[in-house]
Amino acid sequence: MKKIGIYPGCCFQGADEHNYDIIVAFLDNMGLGNVLLDRAACCGGGVIDETNKKIVYGLNARNIALAEKEGVDLYTPCNTCYMIIAKTKLALDSDPELKDAVNKILADEGLEYKGEAKIYHTLNLIRDFVGLDEYKKRIKRQISGVKIAPYYGCHVLAPNEVAVDDPEDPTILREILEPLGVEIIEGYQNETTCCGYHAGFTSPGQKERLAIKPLEGAKEAGADIVATPCPLCHKAMDGYEEPILQVTQLINVACGMTPEETHIHINKTEVKLSL
Amino acid sequence: MEKIKYTVKIKRYNPEEDRSYWQDFEVEVEDSLTVLELLMHIKDKMDSTLTFRAFCRSAICGSCAMVINNRAGLACKIQAKDKIKRGVIKIEPLKTLKPVRDLVVDQEPAFDKLKKIKPYLEADPKIVPDNTKVESLVLPEEFARYDKQTDCILCMACYGQCNAIEGNPEYSGPFQLTKVFRFVMDTRDGMDIQERIKLAEDNGIWDCVQCQMCFAACPKGIASCEDILELRRVAKDTGEDNVATRRAKFWFETVFATGQIDKFNLPAVALNDEKGEEIRNNLAKEFTQRGISQEHFVPQPFENIKDFQKFIKKVEKEL
Ligand code: SF4
Ligand code: SF4
Ligand code: FES
Numbered sequence: 001m002k003k004i005g006i007y008p009g010c011c012f013q014g015a016d017e018h019n020y021d022i023i024v025a026f027l028d029n030m031g032l033g034n035v036l037l038d039r040a041a042c043c044g045g046g047v048i049d050e051t052n053k054k055i056v057y058g059l060n061a062r063n064i065a066l067a068e069k070e071g072v073d074l075y076t077p078c079n080t081c082y083m084i085i086a087k088t089k090l091a092l093d094s095d096p097e098l099k100d101a102v103n104k105i106l107a108d109e110g111l112e113y114k115g116e117a118k119i120y121h122t123l124n125l126i127r128d129f130v131g132l133d134e135y136k137k138r139i140k141r142q143i144s145g146v147k148i149a150p151y152y153g154c155h156v157l158a159p160n161e162v163a164v165d166d167p168e169d170p171t172i173l174r175e176i177l178e179p180l181g182v183e184i185i186e187g188y189q190n191e192t193t194c195c196g197y198h199a200g201f202t203s204p205g206q207k208e209r210l211a212i213k214p215l216e217g218a219k220e221a222g223a224d225i226v227a228t229p230c231p232l233c234h235k236a237m238d239g240y241e242e243p244i245l246q247v248t249q250l251i252n253v254a255c256g257m258t259p260e261e262t263h264i265h266i267n268k269t270e271v272k273l274s275l
Numbered sequence: 276m277e278k279i280k281y282t283v284k285i286k287r288y289n290p291e292e293d294r295s296y297w298q299d300f301e302v303e304v305e306d307s308l309t310v311l312e313l314l315m316h317i318k319d320k321m322d323s324t325l326t327f328r329a330f331c332r333s334a335i336c337g338s339c340a341m342v343i344n345n346r347a348g349l350a351c352k353i354q355a356k357d358k359i360k361r362g363v364i365k366i367e368p369l370k371t372l373k374p375v376r377d378l379v380v381d382q383e384p385a386f387d388k389l390k391k392i393k394p395y396l397e398a399d400p401k402i403v404p405d406n407t408k409v410e411s412l413v414l415p416e417e418f419a420r421y422d423k424q425t426d427c428i429l430c431m432a433c434y435g436q437c438n439a440i441e442g443n444p445e446y447s448g449p450f451q452l453t454k455v456f457r458f459v460m461d462t463r464d465g466m467d468i469q470e471r472i473k474l475a476e477d478n479g480i481w482d483c484v485q486c487q488m489c490f491a492a493c494p495k496g497i498a499s500c501e502d503i504l505e506l507r508r509v510a511k512d513t514g515e516d517n518v519a520t521r522r523a524k525f526w527f528e529t530v531f532a533t534g535q536i537d538k539f540n541l542p543a544v545a546l547n548d549e550k551g552e553e554i555r556n557n558l559a560k561e562f563t564q565r566g567i568s569q570e571h572f573v574p575q576p577f578e579n580i581k582d583f584q585k586f587i588k589k590v591e592k593e594l
Binding site: 057 | 591593
């Protein structure tokens with residue numbers, strides 16, 4: 001059985017603990033084994049930079065090294081963790097001096113950043129690690145009669161260097177949602193604006209103003225549900241009129257789980273799926 | 276050189292009627308054109324009323340920023356061929372500025388915001404000599420801190436893609452904040468650091484959502500998003516005490532202590548008021564209801580956390 005390393009970010013703890021169940025079930029449904037990288041640490045969240053940017057390099061070189069030690073690639077469902085870890089990988093792979101310097105320090109913990117492990121997010125995991133054909137074979141039932149608006153969020157499409165798909169014409173989310181039997185609504189207003197999650201503390205009003213925009217756009221275009229791969233976008237945008245779910249939750253349902261089993265019932269905005 | 280056929284979809288604006296509309300142009304042109312040359316071809320051969328701004332044609336003057344396939348960039352720097360998606364190139368004016376006509380936008384509001392942050396050096400008399408005979412020295416390693424940022428050509432591609440402006444039109448903008456950063460880092464600058472930081476704060480550093488779009492748009496590879504984080508760091512290190520700096524401190528402390536951010540206590544510590552307490556109480560209630568055990572309210576240190584802490588300390592010192 002193919003195995004993948006689960007990177008435990010903050011989207012798995014406390015009030016968001018259920019996200020862990022969601023992705024473990026998702027990996028299981030995809031026929032993948034997993035190793036929890038339980039000594040991995042926070043990616044920095046775009047906040048530890050405010051203490052010292054070098055720590056962000058250190059943290060993520062170490063996170064990747066932990067996966068390499070286990071001989072697995074690293075997987076996170078979170079757009080932000082993905083972007084920050086992938087950005088670190090890019091920096092390390094293109095700067096031998098930085099890589100050497102980090103490795104000298106990593107050696108104390110018996111770790112080494114080699115640059116072999118790939119960084120996966122749900123979207124490229126399905127396309128490149130599982131394979132779209134295999135993915136389709138694993139779908140057991142159709143979620144029909146529901147109109148879904150795909151919402152990528154920012155950090156899987158920017159910066160361009162780490163984008164999981166063509167940032168100017170991404171299709172991967174549609175390719176993943178279509179086999180579930182849902183109707184896809186694209187090209188809605190504010191489809192590509194940010195969910196505002198990262199301003200939640202620094203400027204709450206800013207977060208509120210942004211979170212609602214794509215939801216309103218999707219609703220206006222006739223979508224019943226917005227689907228995002230990112231647990232942070234989900235958290236930021238849940239609780240308004242238009243419901244939002246994580247793509248992995250929909251996949252789990254299409255693979256035979258009940259909505260309850262994949263925590264759809266704890267959404268703040270209620271979601272009804274006809275099965 | 277080969278000729279290729281495709282559709283150019285241009286969002287036009289007619290100020291007389293105050294109307295925006297999409298117009299398709301079917302072209303058959305050499306595959307070597309830049310987007311700017313493509314627009315010149317259309318203006319020349321198909322519709323002389325098509326209006327856009329350009330000058331240097333070599334990514335220097337900063338006139339030709341526009342949105343191509345939903346991403347802002349310089350028309351003169353981008354190869355048209357690379358931008359044909361399913362037979363179509365989509366071209367629009369920068370989104371966060373008002374169009375004047377077709378692809379030309381009114382840049383004044385963004386320049387006004389730039390003026391507000393005092394985008395000039397206030398020479399420090401201790402460092403900058405008072406006569407022109409003696410050079411004002413900047414060491415290479417000092418200049419390296421803001422070298423990249425001095426490449427800004429004020430094209431406004433970053434501004435045209437900025438999500439913070441989408442949420443708050445008053446937000447000053449990525450290149451403006453990069454400019455603050457540039458002067459904060461300049462060893463010759465004599466303006467009080469707190470005054471510079473105040474300019475950054477009054478003009479939006481806490482409104483940035485870290486979407487990375489400014490970096491993705493910039494033809495010069497400037498990452499305003501990262502400059503903004505640096506400004507936040509300097510704000511914290513020069514004594515600013517607010518929800519954001521408390522968040523940053525607590526974030527690092529708990530990651531250092533356990534490997535993970537303690538999201539349960541974060542709101543109470545960062546907000547530091549009754550509302551924060553209320554959030555914590557509500558979280559505790561929610562956790563209990565959902566059957567989450569008390570020890571899972573906060574992250575527990577992982578195995579051999581001491582080694583991790585040594586690692587972080589070494590990274591801080593040696594990297
Ligand atoms: S990262 Fe901040 S400054 Fe850059 S585009 Fe996003 S919101 Fe604007
Ligand atoms: S930072 Fe880059 S994108 Fe923004 S105005 Fe300057 S050169 Fe243009
Ligand atoms: S025409 Fe000068 S930058 Fe494009």
